Amino acid sequence: MSAPSRSARIALVGNPNAGKTSLFNELTGQNQKVGNYSGSTISRKSGSFYTPHGHQIELIDLPGTYSLYPNSPDEQITRDVLLGDHQNEEAPEMVLCVLDATHLERHLYLLIQIIDIGFPVVAALNKTDLAEARGLRIDPTVLSEQFGIPFVPISATTSRGLTTLKHSLRHPFPPPAGRAWKGTSEIESAIAQSTESVTTHQHGILKVGEPGSEHEQAIQKTRFAFIQRAISNGLKHPDQSSRRLSEHLDSHLLHPLRGWIFFVLLMLTVFWSIFEFAAFPMDFIEVQFENLGALVERWIPEGDFRSLVVDGIIAGVGGVLIFLPQIMLLFFFISILESSGYMARAAFLMDGIMSKVGLSGKAFLPLLSGYACAIPGILATRTIPNAKERLATILILPWTSCSARLPVYILMIPMMIPGAFAQGLALLGIYVLGTVTALLAAKILKPKLGVAEPPQFLLELPPYQRPQIKEVIRQVWDRASAFIRKAGTVILGLSVLLWFLGTYPKSTSDDPSVQQKATFNAQLGRAIEPIVSPLGWDDKMGTAVIASFAAREVFRSSLAVSYATDEEDGKAMRETLSQEKRDDGSKLYTPLVGLSIIVFFIYALQCLPTTVVVRRETGSWKWALGQLSVMTLFAYLAALLVYQIGKLILAI
Numbered sequence: 099m100s101a102p103s104r105s106a107r108i109a110l111v112g113n114p115n116a117g118k119t120s121l122f123n124e125l126t127g128q129n130q131k132v133g134n135y136s137g138s139t140i141s142r143k144s145g146s147f148y149t150p151h152g153h154q155i156e157l158i159d160l161p162g163t164y165s166l167y168p169n170s171p172d173e174q175i176t177r178d179v180l181l182g183d184h185q186n187e188e189a190p191e192m193v194l195c196v197l198d199a200t201h202l203e204r205h206l207y208l209l210i211q212i213i214d215i216g217f218p219v220v221a222a223l224n225k226t227d228l229a230e231a232r233g234l235r236i237d238p239t240v241l242s243e244q245f246g247i248p249f250v251p252i253s254a255t256t257s258r259g260l261t262t263l264k265h266s267l268r269h270p271f272p273p274p275a276g277r278a279w280k281g282t283s284e285i286e287s288a289i290a291q292s293t294e295s296v297t298t299h300q301h302g303i304l305k306v307g308e309p310g311s312e313h314e315q316a317i318q319k320t321r322f323a324f325i326q327r328a329i330s331n332g333l334k335h336p337d338q339s340s341r342r343l344s345e346h347l348d349s350h351l352l353h354p355l356r357g358w359i360f361f362v363l364l365m366l367t368v369f370w371s372i373f374e375f376a377a378f379p380m381d382f383i384e385v386q387f388e389n390l391g392a393l394v395e396r397w398i399p400e401g402d403f404r405s406l407v408v409d410g411i412i413a414g415v416g417g418v419l420i421f422l423p424q425i426m427l428l429f430f431f432i433s434i435l436e437s438s439g440y441m442a443r444a445a446f447l448m449d450g451i452m453s454k455v456g457l458s459g460k461a462f463l464p465l466l467s468g469y470a471c472a473i474p475g476i477l478a479t480r481t482i483p484n485a486k487e488r489l490a491t492i493l494i495l496p497w498t499s500c501s502a503r504l505p506v507y508i509l510m511i512p513m514m515i516p517g518a519f520a521q522g523l524a525l526l527g528i529y530v531l532g533t534v535t536a537l538l539a540a541k542i543l544k545p546k547l548g549v550a551e552p553p554q555f556l557l558e559l560p561p562y563q564r565p566q567i568k569e570v571i572r573q574v575w576d577r578a579s580a581f582i583r584k585a586g587t588v589i590l591g592l593s594v595l596l597w598f599l600g601t602y603p604k605s606t607s608d609d610p611s612v613q614q615k616a617t618f619n620a621q622l623g624r625a626i627e628p629i630v631s632p633l634g635w636d637d638k639m640g641t642a643v644i645a646s647f648a649a650r651e652v653f654r655s656s657l658a659v660s661y662a663t664d665e666e667d668g669k670a671m672r673e674t675l676s677q678e679k680r681d682d683g684s685k686l687y688t689p690l691v692g693l694s695i696i697v698f699f700i701y702a703l704q705c706l707p708t709t710v711v712v713r714r715e716t717g718s719w720k721w722a723l724g725q726l727s728v729m730t731l732f733a734y735l736a737a738l739l740v741y742q743i744g745k746l747i748l749a750i
């Protein structure tokens with residue numbers, strides 16, 4: 099057997115949520131995002147593997163699509179890749195069409211379109227485990243005969259059938275099966291004509307069935323009739339009991355009142371758990387870093403170098419890393435909700451509210467991703483068909499609180515309120531405030547952008563399932579490792595920089611308080627104090643907030659560096675802060691000041707990468723920079739209002 103000179107290219111195509119990415123990960127060993135809702139994949143990803151015959155296959159994972167006539171930018175990618183219109187990349191040589199065996203009828207419609215445009219196709223009949231559990235009987239041989247292509251039953255999550263599937267991808271690929279249906283003579287001649295008039299056969303047949311074209315409906319009808327016939331032979335009647343269970347659950351979870359009560363209780367539990375369960379591991383990590391600091395102090399003689407390592411690096415990076423347990427907990431819950439199918443229900447519930455502000459439920463999942471990080475959220479807006487609605491969603495998205503803000507909230511909340519439940523409630527309040535403001539902003543923005551009537555809701559409800567442990571672990575690990583990487587790179591660098599600014603230039607005086615006033619940090623603090631004092635902040639908070647424009651997490655590191663000289667051994671950061679006094683002897687970190695800081699962090703867009711991505715996705719600096727300045731100004735004004743009004747109220 100001779101080694102192939104190059105790898106063969108196969109594209110994974112199928113309806114949203116069919117399991118393409120799950121299969122892609124299984125075959126290539128990669129770890130791309132899988133989610134139990136439509137639209138988890140939003141761009142083209144590729145990877146490779148070897149068939150049992152020793153052929154290398156380049157596999158291309160694509161966003162899910164219902165048809166080859168795209169409705170949204172992500173579906174456009176799929177069509178373009180298939181037709182070789184994607185960034186001058188050659189069209190794939192074969193299509194591996196992934197079908198959800200529990201929704202066979204609808205999924206076959208896309209398959210038939212792909213066969214029609216003349217690709218060699220292998221159909222992977224996925225989720226057979228689920229189908230079997232529901233008593234669905236599918237006969238792959240009958241389907242193979244009808245469609246003229248191989249049907250391989252698999253289950254991407256249990257790895258069933260994957261070897262057979264790999265065997266069926268034998269190179270050289272079989273020739274295209276050709277159209278399985280015959281139209282009326284009128285349609286047939288239209289297809290023949292249009293195929294002659296364009297460069298490729300594929301474009302030709304697509305043109306005849308194009309939405310709005312003369313023959314669209316007739317072709318659709320013929321295809322559906324063909325599918326009906328094929329299914330009546332190859333599909334045995336399902337047992338309805340598990341569908342009934344799903345419907346029963348939905349009747350409660352999607353109920354306009356009960357559904358919402360459940361949603362709110364669920365969110366409360368999640369946020370409460372973040373405070374309740376993270377306390378122990380958080381203390382543990384903190385103690386480890388303190389021990390490390392103490393150890394280093396014994397090893398390195400007193401001086402600038404020791405200060406750099408202990409007060410700069412260990413305090414800075416450690417101060418951020420202690421929030422790892424909260425981040426992991428949050429994503430543990432999010433991924434369980436996602437994988438079980440509940441998130442898609444939450445999107446459905448939200449649809450009512452979303453449509454009041456002129457967005458569709460389609461915007462909910464991108465907004466939801468925004469709670470992790472604005473960047474994947476902004477990319478996920480590619481699933482939104484309407485360009486104006488997409489723009490509105492991108493513009494409001496950074497107001498959903500991303501996980502980089504979590505450390506700031508978790509530092510401030512316990513200084514203001516005791517008790518895990520109240521703290522959880524406060525955290526929920528923060529997320530609600532950000533979200534509500536974002537939605538109101540959408541309402542104001544939309545007419546300005548000239549968006550037409552609210553678009554219809556296209557999100558489909560996936561089946562409930564037991565959360566896939568693999569998916570959960572992967573998502574938690576993804577976020578945790580990203581966080582650790584950031585701590586080890588960006589935060590580390592910034593901590594060193596902050597330490598430098600907080601230590602130099604050195605004054606000639608031996609008095610530490612005089613020395614501290616001479617540093618760059620102190621100079622910067624004095625310069626911005628007039629701007630931040632109306633918000634109730636002192637110079638150190640002001641500098642910390644400025645520093646957090648580089649990365650929000652360094653807010654804490656910056657405070658740690660600023661107050662380092664006052665810090666007594668073994669005293670936790672929070673205690674140090676809560677005992678800080680103003681010049682007049684009053685407490686510095688009052689609940690009102692904490693609130694003013696929190697409000698600023700809810701609204702400020704302190705993230706350069708987000709601005710760059712917004713520029714790329716909207717194609718203009720106007721939107722990106724406009725968003726940056728409006729959000730930051732809004733943050734300042736909101737914090738100002740909160741502090742000043744709060745002061746008035748407290749004075750009464």
Ligand SMILES: Nc1nc2c(ncn2[C@@H]2O[C@H](COP(=O)(O)OP(=O)(O)OP(=O)(O)O)[C@@H](O)[C@H]2O)c(=O)[nH]1
Nearest residue numbers: 115116117118119120133134137138139162253254
């Ligand atoms: N029970 C079962 N679930 C599966 C199987 N394959 C995938 N899933 C689940 O189906 C959901 C969707 O899987 P994905 O791989 O993200 O689907 P996709 O086709 O890539 O979806 P999009 O990227 O949105 O088009 C996930 O929750 C998977 O765990 C399977 O064989 N059996």
Ligand SMILES: [Mg+2]
Nearest residue numbers: 118119138139
């Ligand atoms: Mg996918």
